Amino acid sequence: MGCICGHDSESREKYLAPLKSILKKYEREERYLIPILQEAQGQYGYLPKDVLKEIASYLDLSLSQIYGVVTFYAQFHLKPKGRNVIRVCTGTACHVRGGAEVLKAIENELKIKSGGTTDDLEFTLETVACIGACGLAPVIMVNDDTHGRLTPDKVPAILQNYRAREKAAV
Amino acid sequence: MAILKLTLRFNKRGILVKGSVPIMSKVTLTIDGQKVQVDADKTILEAAQEIGIKIPTLCYHPDLSLHGSCRVCVVENLANNRLLASCVTPVMEGMEISTLSARARRARRRNVELLLANHPNDCLGCDRNGSCELQEITHEMSIRREDVERFAGETRDLPVDETGPSLKRDPNKCILCGRCVRVCEEIQGVSALQFSSRGFDSIVTTAFDLPQSEVNCANCGQCAAVCPVGAITEVSEIDRVWRVIEDPEKYVVVQTAPSIQATIGEEFGFEPGTVVTGKLVAALKKLGFDKVFSTEFSADLTIMEEGNEFIKRIKGHKNLPHITSCCPGWIKFAEHNYPDLLNHLSTAKSPQQMFSAITKTYYAEKAGIDPANIYTVAVMPCTAKKFEKEREEHRDSGYQDTDAVLTTRELARMIKEVGLDFANLEDEHYDEIMGSLTGAATIFGTTGGVTEAALRTVKEVLTGEPLERLELGYMGIKEAEVEIGDRKYNIAVVSGLANAAKLLDEVRAGSSKYDWIEVMACPHGCVGGGGQPLPATKEKKDKRAMGLASIDKSNTIRKSHENLDIIRLYEEFLGEPLSGESHHLLHTTYRKRDKN
Ligand code: SF4
Ligand code: SF4
Ligand code: SF4
Ligand code: FES
Numbered sequence: 001m002g003c004i005c006g007h008d009s010e011s012r013e014k015y016l017a018p019l020k021s022i023l024k025k026y027e028r029e030e031r032y033l034i035p036i037l038q039e040a041q042g043q044y045g046y047l048p049k050d051v052l053k054e055i056a057s058y059l060d061l062s063l064s065q066i067y068g069v070v071t072f073y074a075q076f077h078l079k080p081k082g083r084n085v086i087r088v089c090t091g092t093a094c095h096v097r098g099g100a101e102v103l104k105a106i107e108n109e110l111k112i113k114s115g116g117t118t119d120d121l122e123f124t125l126e127t128v129a130c131i132g133a134c135g136l137a138p139v140i141m142v143n144d145d146t147h148g149r150l151t152p153d154k155v156p157a158i159l160q161n162y163r164a165r166e167k168a169a170v
Numbered sequence: 171m172a173i174l175k176l177t178l179r180f181n182k183r184g185i186l187v188k189g190s191v192p193i194m195s196k197v198t199l200t201i202d203g204q205k206v207q208v209d210a211d212k213t214i215l216e217a218a219q220e221i222g223i224k225i226p227t228l229c230y231h232p233d234l235s236l237h238g239s240c241r242v243c244v245v246e247n248l249a250n251n252r253l254l255a256s257c258v259t260p261v262m263e264g265m266e267i268s269t270l271s272a273r274a275r276r277a278r279r280r281n282v283e284l285l286l287a288n289h290p291n292d293c294l295g296c297d298r299n300g301s302c303e304l305q306e307i308t309h310e311m312s313i314r315r316e317d318v319e320r321f322a323g324e325t326r327d328l329p330v331d332e333t334g335p336s337l338k339r340d341p342n343k344c345i346l347c348g349r350c351v352r353v354c355e356e357i358q359g360v361s362a363l364q365f366s367s368r369g370f371d372s373i374v375t376t377a378f379d380l381p382q383s384e385v386n387c388a389n390c391g392q393c394a395a396v397c398p399v400g401a402i403t404e405v406s407e408i409d410r411v412w413r414v415i416e417d418p419e420k421y422v423v424v425q426t427a428p429s430i431q432a433t434i435g436e437e438f439g440f441e442p443g444t445v446v447t448g449k450l451v452a453a454l455k456k457l458g459f460d461k462v463f464s465t466e467f468s469a470d471l472t473i474m475e476e477g478n479e480f481i482k483r484i485k486g487h488k489n490l491p492h493i494t495s496c497c498p499g500w501i502k503f504a505e506h507n508y509p510d511l512l513n514h515l516s517t518a519k520s521p522q523q524m525f526s527a528i529t530k531t532y533y534a535e536k537a538g539i540d541p542a543n544i545y546t547v548a549v550m551p552c553t554a555k556k557f558e559k560e561r562e563e564h565r566d567s568g569y570q571d572t573d574a575v576l577t578t579r580e581l582a583r584m585i586k587e588v589g590l591d592f593a594n595l596e597d598e599h600y601d602e603i604m605g606s607l608t609g610a611a612t613i614f615g616t617t618g619g620v621t622e623a624a625l626r627t628v629k630e631v632l633t634g635e636p637l638e639r640l641e642l643g644y645m646g647i648k649e650a651e652v653e654i655g656d657r658k659y660n661i662a663v664v665s666g667l668a669n670a671a672k673l674l675d676e677v678r679a680g681s682s683k684y685d686w687i688e689v690m691a692c693p694h695g696c697v698g699g700g701g702q703p704l705p706a707t708k709e710k711k712d713k714r715a716m717g718l719a720s721i722d723k724s725n726t727i728r729k730s731h732e733n734l735d736i737i738r739l740y741e742e743f744l745g746e747p748l749s750g751e752s753h754h755l756l757h758t759t760y761r762k763r764d765k766n
Contacts, residue, residue, distance in 0.1 A: 056766050062766060063766035064364040067378060
């Protein structure tokens, strides 16, 4: 039952204080669940378990009901986002030129699924409908960099580059 | 899907008529050429059932709200050739429905085949082999392996939650019918289980996929009782019990809960509610148990302790309403949701736990057996009792008081395994010392039973007058006013945890008028327990309850305080009810648990 931030009750209270001021704005009604989740995610960057527990008791819902809603919508995250966000284009042009294989290669390389984040918090993997760089298909973006004309075998080196950069910076 | 559930929660049937219109308007429709007139709030499925037309179903359950997700029940509307899910479609005047058309038949078959395409199809390794609704439909539709293999889709490989001690969950077998989600939310008000994620990844799970033993689950097993397949089952203790039976060092003592005698017969072809006490005892002896006792003995003991506790509370105006404690599902629910009201709970242990504590002390001494070699098995209608026996609070005999708990279904499996011809067994009697029954204890197995049994004793102790029959009924929330001496007491009897929560909210708010509240987690009480034979519906549970009540009527001594074995136990061993020794062995404590 420990707090995710790993702190004692005093710092736990401090940790949850911003959430409490969010909750104060809403009546204790189920229909406010989604807006509360959105604001809480805006505040914390993701939806930590302790935050969800607090929301559950505020709205008198069971934690599993909230978990069900959070996992239903792609917009909600249960883990913090990775330092690098990879966006794989799944638009038509990318699709016909092998975008799906590229996505698979990234998934295999990082051992996560689309929507997931690696345990070391290096990468978050997302798919997007179209990046608007169809001429370069298949294409991915890592943070603000565009990588085009990809093949699955180029994936490991590109990812390694971002890993290395992170390490070097630390 | 999940959010939809949340917003539709209070919209029971999607149809708003029941109860509000004094005379229900009627609708006439035709099903397979047969005319049928039904109330306007019925569904096509219900109309078909009325004229004996069988339509297969999976996500539908008669005691729960409608879901309409599996589409195994589709029929054809002949007016426009559209396929309709019959379990959710209301009847309409003049409708012409075919359940037999090629379109309908093919669609139903296809929908079952698709379910099987990503199902493990591991019938041999499944606890529900033989009682699985998916297996039965597959069989009835003559679906073969080739039919399924042409869809050969991805199958899931998700971790199985076997951490127990009550329930095992195998999400790979889940067909997403949502029955468990609905029973847990609508009947139990717990919502430990919920749909999560979407599409192919969609599963029914707990918050953060935690083991069921680490969330707010009450362990009542109602989810297992409504699951059509083997995705939620009890944690089996059969192997453990065989092992001790085979061990010559072990003295294996079994107790059977009051309700078992009126339910286990169903596993062997008897009508629901048939009382088969003698055959149950005979079967247990044949399986090799050293002593066969009835939990009714300690149910009488519970009544003595709890009845006297109640008397003490009303005399001292303390901790009222008094709330019963014999149901471990209810106890865990209270610990999660009403930690501030735990002082209202009786401290009396459940009959199962009293029985085992007495077995490893009093009985061991009487029989001259080292309690270390005694192995106590309880046959229970209940999955929560598996959890209860593991609680640290229950080691008062110096050992773990109860060693193993078998559900009614597990015992039936053991009997079938050795091939006993249950229906034709010669009746036998329970063993002595702890084998005499009063009938007061028998009705422990239905809701209202504990209350009636306890009040019989309370009233006689206080006034010397007998109590008239209360006939409290079996369902929902029941109340009664009982006159004892010159005061009237308000009594409530409730089953289903969502119903219990309503009464407990009143207690919390200080507006409860009751002096005594009996709570059973399972609708109908233990006859509807999570470990009882499957499938179970309201109708069957009613019959079981009537079966139990008939034993109470036919028994000559019907008061716990007149049970001679009980009188002897107090004289020789315990002293008085609520005395020091009774307190040590027969009472317990509770703990606060997180709401989520
Ligand atoms: S055992 Fe009872 S409380 Fe627990 S998940 Fe099943 S239905 Fe819900
Ligand atoms: S676990 Fe059983 S009852 Fe629950 S959704 Fe799956 S198949 Fe249905
Ligand atoms: S009502 Fe009976 S079967 Fe159900 S949880 Fe309680 S004790 Fe167990
Ligand atoms: S039984 Fe009708 S849709 Fe499932």
